[in-house]
Each structure stands twice: as structure tokens, then as C-alpha cells.
Amino acid sequence: MRRDLTALFDPASVAVLGASDDPAKYGHAVASQALRAPGRRPVHLVNRRGGTVLGRTAATSLTGIGEPVGLVVISVPQAAFEDSVEEALSCGAKAIVGITAGFAETGEHGLTRQRAIAERVRAAGAVLVGPNCLGIADNTTELYLASDTFTPGAVALLSQSGNLALELQLRLDPYGLGFSRFVSLGNQADVTLVDLVADCAAHEQTRAIAVYAEDFADGRAFAEAAATADKPVVLLTAGRGTASARSAKSHTGALTTSADVVAAACRDAGIHLVHTPREMAAVLAALQERPARGRRVAVFTDGGGHGSIAADAVEAEGLAVPELGADAQRELSGVLWEQSAVGNPVDLAGMGEQDPMSYARSVQALLAADEVDAVLMTGYFGGYAAAEGGLGGAGNVLGAAELDAAHTLAAHLARSPKPLVVQSMYPRSPSCQVLSRAGVPVYEAVEDAARALRALAADPVAGRAGVTPLPTAAAPLTDADYHGTRRLLEAAGVAFPAAREISSEVELLGAAAEFAGPYVLKALHVLHKSDAGGVALGLPDRDALVAAYRTMHARLGAPSYSVEAMADLSDGVELIVGVNRDPRFGPVAMVGLGGVLTETLGDVAFALAPVTAAHAEQLLRGLRAAALLDGVRGRPALDVTAAALAVERITQVAAAHPEIAELEVNPLLVSPSGALALDSRAVLG
Template sequence: MTAPDVERAAGPGSLDPLFDPRSVAVVGASDNPEKWGYWLASGALTGRHRRAVHLVNRRGGALDGTPFLPDLAALPSAPDHVVVAVPAAHVRTVVADGLAAGARCFTVITSGGAGADEERALASLVTGHGARLLGPNCMGVVDTTAELRLSWGDFQAGQVGLVSQSGNLALEIGRLLARAGQGFSRFVSLGNQRDIDAADALEALIHHEPTKVVAAYVEDFRDGRRLARALAAAHAAGKPVLLLTLGRSEASGRAAASHTGALVSARATVEAVCRDAGALLLDSAGEVVDTALCLLAGAGTHRRGADARRSRVAVVGDSGGQGALAADAFAARGLDVPALSEPTRAAVAARLPAGAGCGNPVDLAGAGEADLDTYARIARTLLCSGEAEAVVLTGYFGDYASANPAQEQHECAVAARLADAAGESGRTLLVHTMARDTAALTILRERGIPVYERIENAATALAGTVRVRTTTPVPPADGQPPAAEPPVTDGGYRTVRAMLRGYGLTFPDAEFVRDADDAVRAARRIGHPVVLKAMGLAHKTEAGGVALGLRDEPALRAAFAVMHAVTGAAEYAVEAMATPPDAVELIAGVRRDPAFGPVLMAGIGGVRAELLGDVVLALAPVTPEHARDLLRSLRHAPLLAGWRGAPAVDLDAAAHALCALARAAVDHPELAELEVNPLLVHPGGALALDAHAVLAPDAHTLPAPTERPRT
């Protein structure tokens, strides 16, 4: 059957030819099931009632009654989408032939050439003709709603859209979904992302109505800012994104030139992006599938308001031990397992034998075994009580027919009533069972009830679901472009301090000197006590480059002599000693991430910054409101609000300092890192006591100024 003649509405760069082309040509088709070309060709043929399918192999042959054509020039009409599965040396020729034939999209399974330069040239060739390229080096694309199957493997249809840089991971997720009664709406294998990238694919899934949950495995974030916007757009559209990436074991900060470099890892940056965009960063394929099932069941959508994150859970168990362990698992993940009200306890007790546990968790005490209908009665009571957003049934249900086949019909009927109760109540039911693949569990899965073999998996899935459903994404700061500021030419305190003062950060009075006599004269002008700092050191305290509280000339001279002997520094700062009462030391820094650009870090600072590791991240720039929220989210935030009777610090001043630092980093792309440590925040304001920068490797360095700044 030929493709319809109706022209689809597709703007420039549209991915319609990728997901629902009018015609497909598979170049490198094969009739050998051991070849990639066989799977691509046979998959394409499953949609031939919907679109024209052409199979190309210069050696000839046929598959399922469709003859192989010698080349793209032999096609009777222009191919909309060309799949390239030929040796790498022939890829460019095939793509050129496809462009000449009028193709609008290419999926390149094989490598696009001998290296990155050849792949980029291939992408330029394709996009220069107004077409799109998926890959090279990808596993293909599947759209079950459009009956498009251009990939290795068999993917069950469902409601999960997957974007992945790993083919095998996609197969694993697909099989786990299939076992749970779910599958893919779309699957996009990104390959080397020379044109179509993760953000493109995510944006397409946002507008794809059959896709209800989006999963993504991304290693190379490329334009991280654009991807972050796509994640936020998905959340706004009600399409939760579950993200997997690498980097949990990355020791990226060991050789960093600043505290910021040690505290801002690639993984932590992605975590911050997901938090602010409303996406969920997970750790395994199993977690993705478990959470997707929970999301598709509607979990986390019932409660709003200040306590939404403490979503309430009611637990029903076959035994006291299982119920108690389940309650612990959910509570440990931040979910609320509240005591039931007296009316609900009474309603539960009326359906259970004397001595059964009627609180939360509910212990059936053998009542389920005596009468399977008890499961449905108790679950319905709790689902309709209004006292829990989710009810968890944990234990033996689903396995009765395994031991006694005569119970299968009854157990299946109870499974249907459990699903009815969940649907009618508008609440979420999760089932944890020791059974596997029984008829009753099949009914539950077909009705959209998530079934888990391990209670910890159910708890993690529900907690993640509640988190993503109740997150309010943080709108990004305005897209104001970098200001045309003179470049910073060195990362020393003197230069960075002068630059940051221009952005509104406050520093103590200081002068820069080269010998002890100059230091003494500077101290007289500033007033004792003073601080002496050696310049040119990234970690001054550890290197013996800081002396505090020098109260007179002899103390200053003695400190200078020791410091000069230890550090050999050529320049020193003499600075007013700042000791505001009730102050808290923070660290604030910005590190330029290769994918996401400048990333702001704030946390508890001073010499213990790396020991405590209490930091939060966000893409720079930030708004004052976002900066305040970041500070409030620190583990040690109570220190800022007033601890044990101390007055609260000036959080607005601290937020202003973070905004200024972030803006400075945006305006100075020549800086790879920029840091203030410590930032002393106190009830009367915020004071930067030290600053440091690291120039980017490609920064254009100018000679440092020789004139000493006046104070």
C-alpha cells in the first residue's frame, strides 16, 4: 500500500518524518535473521499497510514478498525516512543518494565515518539540505502508535516514551516494562547525537499525546541549558521525566584548584537541574520502570498544599512483620504512615477478627486466608477513607492459586474488585507480593495497578512519584546575555576582589603590600586588628597563608616573617579584621560546566567546607527568591535562622551576594571557577572575606596591572 497523498503539517526541522514518515527505505536490508538489516527491514514491513516501505540491497533478494531494490535511485517515489545499515565506508554515499532522492530524515545505524570530524561533516550535509539525522551509531527508532519499528528487538506498546544513548539499556527497560504489563509509546536511540539530540527527542515526546511518562538515559548532555528547558517544559505539560545518567562514582574534584571545583561534580549538577526542572534523577533501569508504573497509576496527584511532600500511606499486611517492615520502608523514604482515625479503625475492625491490628499498618491476622474477599473489603475501606493518598497491600495475595488452583477464579475476582476500588476512590493502590506472574497479578497489571516483588522497590517508586508530582519547578532567571565587561586576567584575590566589588559584594577594607614595612603602614591606616594574607595561593589557610587578629605592629611583623618564609609570596593583603557577632561562614562559588555553563554553588563554608559537603547547586544566574530557597534547603540551614537563641542572619543580604557572584560568572566566561570563601553572613549583612578564580584554559590572559589599587 502506498503512502497517503495528504501532506502532513510539518514545519522546518519537524521530527514527523522520524516518527511517522509517509514512506521508509531501509538501505542494507537483509533476509538473514542474524543481520541488523533483517530486523530493520522486517520491522519496517509491519507498518506497510500505513506507509510505503522500500527495501534496498544491491545484491538483490526479497523479504516477506517485498523485493530488494538495487539503490535509492530505483525507488518509485521519494523516501521520507531512510534507514542506513551499511558499512561505515558507504554511509556518506547512501546519505547523498537519499538527499538527491528527496529524503527528509536519516536514521544511521552504523558509524558515520572514521571519527568525529567525519560524523560532523555528515550531519552538516544532512542539515544543510533541510533534513534531519538520527545517530550515527544508534539502534534506531520505534513509534508503536504510528506502527513504526525501525530497530533491533521487539518493543511492547505502552505509555512510556524512552530516549536513550544505550541500546542495551533500552532493551532492559523494555523487557521490565513488558513483564509489568507496560511498554513504549516511542523509543529513540540517540547514538552520537550529531543532529537530533536528547532535547529534540524530549520536546517531541512532550507533544506526543499517547506518551504519559518520559524516561531518558543521557551520557552527553551537549547543550545542557536547552535540555533543562525541555525538562521543565515536560513537567509543565504533565509529562514527568525519569532520568538516568552516569557519574555517581566520579572523583572529578580531586585535583580541583578550588573548593568549588571539589564540591561541584557533574552528577551534582544534573541533580540540581532535575530538581529545579521538576524531573526525577534515578539510579537504575529497575527504578525507572518501578516509578513509571507508579506514575501511570496516578500516584502523587491527590494531595496539594504545604504537606504534599508528606503524602500519606496506609499499609495492609498479611502479617504483623510484613506490615511493620513495609511501614518502615515508606516512612524512611519521607512518606507519612499516619495513625488511622477512630471511625476508620472501627470500620476496619468490623471486617477483621478480634485481635487483628486495626491501626496503620493493618494486620489481617489470617483474615485474608480465611476469606479472600477480605483483601478487597479492607483495601476499599482505606482507599475511600480520605486518610491516605495511597494504600499498599503487602504479603501473600496473588499466590493463593499457586498452591490451590481451585482458588484461581476467586482470587482473580478479588483482584478485579481491588482495581475497581482504586479506580472508584481516585486513590492509588500498590501491591507487594511474593507471587510472580499469576492470573490474579495479570488482572491487576492489566488494570493499571503496580505490582512489586520487593517492598523497598514499591516504597522508592512511590516516594519518587510523590516528589516529581508535587515539585514546583523553579523558573530560570532572565536570559540576560553576558555584559561586555573587561576580562579578568588573573585569578588572584586582588583582581577578583576588585571585580566582585563592582557587582555589589562587600569586602573589608584592605591594602596590598610587598614587604613588612608597607604592611605596618597599611595597618595604621586601616586600624588594628588586621588580617594578613599571602597572595597567589588557592587554599591559603592550609598553606600557612593567613594570620588572623593581629592586634599590633610586633604581631604583624612576626606574622609577616613567618608567612614569607613559609609561602614565599611576592604580595600580601592587609585587611581589616571582621568579627560581626552571630555570624555564619558560607562558601559561594561558580564553576563552568562544559554542558550546562556556569553553575552556582552555596553551602556551609570556611575550612570545613569540603568536610561537611553541605552545599546546593543551581544554574547561574539566579533570582533572589531562588537564592533564598537554596540557602533554606541546606542541612545546616537552622544556623542561618537562629540557632539556640541566636538572631537570624540577614538572608536577603546573603541571597544578594549569591546573585551578584552568579551574575559576575555569567559576565566573565573567561573564568572556569569563581569563589568566595568564606562569605560571612550575620544579622547585619554579608561580608566576603576571601575570593579566588581559576581562568579557563583558553582564556585570553593579559599582563596583570602593576599599579596598586587605592583604598
């Protein structure tokens, strides 16, 4: 259920507690900003010493204002914070912005204080941003309660860094973008990132949500909120390269990192994951454009070098630069001269200097081609009309013609369903500004333009798997040994070979009589059995089984062993299916090429668990070794449907058992006739 944050973003009145005339104090900066719109709502400045602040009479307390206050910004020493919160609530405040630091970020004692404050605020029916935050701003309601001014626009910025917010503003400025809202997340004691994403998704004046987060708190809830938003969410985060908290007692634990988890959550939820402020700005600029219908890009240039580099950059983003068909090439040949290349990349080969309108005619032809989903124009366009540095400067004949071409392009794009992205050596030239005003993102770097195309090619609905809800928690697993785990998975419909647990040679002979060989013998309660020599395969008969048992037991002395029917491996491929419980995102599934080479090959994919069978098949088809599933060199195709169903069942079990830190089936043998789990392991948290 979405929280009502009206009191936060559009309060009836505002008070700044800790307002100051001292420019070195944060209360001075916030008070200065608050006074930018005194006509929108009453703004009260409060300083314990009284007097005047910024030329206005300051109250000595919130109570001294003499009337209820809707929102209170608290910027006081941390020892006085609790009393200030109490005073704000007693004065009717329904929203508090806590600038004061010194709480959860300082350790357990600070966390305890912070939790008590948040509970008090919620009990009063109010909301709290922070503490330890840098304020908020809402340009749509003229609410300015941060230390800096943010250019108005349609991007809501939710950030754990003030400096990164300022850098993003500088990087968005060339694209003509600004902010609808800015919220410094702080410690998220009460109002969380999830609350803010949900509220900004419903905010009419916000078209995109930008997030910089170091601590997601409830990462899964964040992914769910983004997945249900009807607006793009762009995420920049730090610390993705460090290993997540885990026991690392399985291949799944050893291979799963924070980077994998965040990337999987973003892909499933349809979040645009970026790595730098510059990339975030590039993607946000692109998202003002119409989306592409597919991943096929036509590269159009006025120089071979620019075209080749751009094509490489586009393909590096996972997009295609296909050769144009005969009809499209014939159409282009009709508007270009003989030496122009029309295959893709399409190269004017100098024609632009003779006729700048050739840019417009070529782009129009490319946008009309059936085999093209988007166009990247790269190179010199903009240089003819550039004020300086171009082939003659402003006012020259070529410059005027280039401006005409830009206006022609802008008019055509208004009727085209396909996007155009531009990289120019002169991105701020008059011609490029014409395109920018028409909604075309113009980039200085070709890698930014290519990244923009990837953002436009990501279908905001069909391209996301979504976040499957967690199932109701099942009765806790108490027997997490090898056969206990097998029984749990078998009850969920996962197929295993026949097996019996034994602890003596007599029991071994009894198991051998229950099913025919060949046999497998496994030493139980041994970590990574294969590496320890605790697995013997293909034992043809009872005598071979007994001999293997005696040798293995003399060497390992395991308390028990498993005797199993040997599966037919001849036409199968071994996969791994694992689930690792992340402290922020909950259960995370891993599927990939399995067996003893799992960690060596590292051909794996991740998703938030549980995973549906349809999503599981997508993950399997995306592996580097996916061709093996369809049969190679005369081998039959495998039953991928059965493998995907097994993934669904395994991940559903793990998601229903929060006490399981890791659950792994390795290998899962996929053959032409089905899927069979050959080994499993569970680690309790």
C-alpha cells in the same frame, strides 16, 4: 524552537539501503521489521547487487527506485556512507537513519567526517538520526525501523543502548506497559536528545519519556527541555560516579562530581533520576497512577514483618509513615478486629484469612484519612486467588472473596484522588491483575513499591526549581586575582569587609591607618591560604599586624598581601558558595557549610546556576546543618534571606562570565544582621 520531526516519525515512504537476506547483517533485521506494515506506506529495499531480498525485488540504488523517498535507512560500510547520504538527499529524502558506525566514536578524523555529513543534511532541510545508531520505531504510525519489535504502549524510549532497551521492555511487560516510540540516539550528529525530548513531549500518544543516555551533549538544554515538558521524564544514565572535568583548584572543584551535577539538573528540571532498568520500570509504572498530594504514607499489611520492612523502605525514600490520628484509628477499629494494629503500619493480624473483604474496607478507610496522602498495601494479598502456592489455589472460597475485594478496591479507587501502590508475594495472581487493570502498580519487591511512592510524591510542577536561563555574557574578567575577584563581586552587590592590597611594610602601615583593627592578614597568590599558613586572624592592633606580616613574609615570600577588617564571628555561621563550570551542564552552583572544614564535612548541595534567592534558601534549608541557621543553644537566628540573596548574586556573576571555570566565596559569613564574604577565588578556564 522545536524542530519538525514529522518526516522522521511518519514519512510518506521508506527505503532500506543495505537490505540483505543475510541474517547476520543488520540490514536484514531492519528490512524484516520495515516490511511488517507494507500497507501503511511504500517500503523499498535496496541492495547494490540487486536480486531479491526477503522475497521482494531489490533496487540496486535509491535512484533506481524511480520515485522520491521520504526516509532512508542507511546500513552500508562506512566508506560508502557519505555517498549514500548524497544519494538519499538527491532522491528527496527528508529524514535519514544512519546505522553505519565509524565516525565520532573513532576519534578526531571520524568526528570531522560526521560534522560535514550533518551540515550537508541540515543544508538540504533534512534530519539525521545517528550515525552509529540501531534504528527507530514508532508504534503509533506503524514505522518499524529497528532490529526488534517493541510492544505498543505510551512510553517513548530514547536510548544509547539497544540491549538496555530490550531489558526495559521485559521489565515493563508485567506492568502492562509498552512503547509509543523507540529511538536509538547514536552519535547525535544532527537530531539530538534535546530535539527528541521536545518532540515526544508534544506527541499526543506519549504519556512518559524514558531516557538512557551516556552522553548528554548539551546537558543544560536537555534539562530545559525536560523542565518545559508537560509529561514525566525518567532518566537512567551511566558514569555518574566519576569526577567531572575540572581544574580542582578550589573546594568547589574538589567536591563537585558528575553525580552531583546530574542529580542537581534532574531535581531542578523535575526529572525522575533512576539507577537501574528495574528502578526505571518501577517508576514508569507508578507514573500511570494519580500523583500524591504529599509525602505521608499509610502502610497496610497482613503481617507484622511485611509492615515493618515496608515502613523502613518508605522512610528510606524520604517519605513519612506518621502515626494515624484518633479519628482514623477509630474508623479502622470499626472495620477490623481487636488484635489488629491501627497505628501505622496498620496490620490485619490474620483477619484477611477470615474475611478477605477486610483488605478493601481498610484501604478505603486509609485513603479517606486526612493525614494520609498515599497507601502502600504489602504482603500476602493475591495469594488467596493465586493459581498455585496460595492457601488453596484458584477456585477456593477465599480466592473468590479476594477477587471480590480486588474489584471493590478498583471501583473505590476510580473515585479516590489518592494513589494506592501494592507489593505482593503473588503479583501476577488474578486479584493483583484486577488492580493492575485499574491502574494500580503492583510490585514484587517492596523497595520498588517504596520508590514508586517517591515518584508519586514528587510534585511535577511545584516541586521543581526550574532551570534559570543563563544571563547575557558580560565583558570577560581579565583581572582574576584576589582583589580583582572581590571587585567583580562587590559590583554585583556582594558585601565584603574593608580591604587593601599591599606589597611592602610601608603600604601595610598605610592600610592600617585607613581602618581600625582588629585586622586580618592574607598572603595572596597562594593556593588554599589557610592550609599554607597564609592567613592570620584577629590581629588586635597595628603592632600585631606588622609582626604577623614580617613572620608570614619571611616564611612564604608572597608577592602581595591583603590587609582586611576583621569581621565579628561570634554569632555567625560560615558557608561556602561556589560555581564550577561543567562541560555538559554549564555553570553548577554549590552551597553548604564553609570554612576550613568544607571538604571534611561535605555538607553541601548543588543546583544549576544561576540560582534564584528563593531556590538558594531551599538549598540552605536542606543542609544537614540547617538547624544552625535558625539558632541553637540560645544563639540568635541568622539572616538566611541575606545569605540567599548573596548566593543569587554570586551565581549570577559566575553564570555571566563563561571564561570563569570556578568562582568561590569561602567563607560567606552569615550573621543575625546580614551576610559578608570573607574570602573569594576565581579560576579562569
